[in-house]
Amino acid sequence: MLTALGIPASNAINMFYKQIILQRGFPFEVKMPSARPVDISALSEAQMNAELEKGYADMQSGHTRSAKSVFTDIRKDYNL
Template sequence: MAKSANVYARIEPEIKEQAEKILSTLGIPASNAINMFYKQIILQRGLPFEGKIPDRTPTDISVLETEELHIELEKGYADRKAGRTKDAKTVFSDLHKDYGL
């Protein structure tokens, strides 16, 4: 099929530069990447990734005052006692999925 349709989009220059640098390393022109994205939308019958707002962001304990840290530790202890825990493999898998780490 001949490529005859144009897509015009305005994006942040830094985002464009970073993405095109990665695509260049992979040897994929931006137009091919956009075409691949559109094909995935068709195949998935929606966005090919989960578009959601996280319930909350992880707590950065390095910025907490001593009392705030104790409160967070108490929450963790209470969760442990109540059986609201996950094994490490599941936690790391969730972090990778939810935050792209």
């Protein structure tokens, strides 16, 4: 990924260290996720369909956020 961005690994590490100094800590939250993400490559077709149904049910019940709202939060959280 760094190569695709044209950033040598050493520069990325230096940027990370500078952010630690500027933020006086990690520049991101460090925690264990409450649930493991679903590895879709390991799902059977039936399991994949069940996961898709869960997403559809969330959408139908209004458990969604607009992309605009999500990107607004990201910009706020990361001072972009």
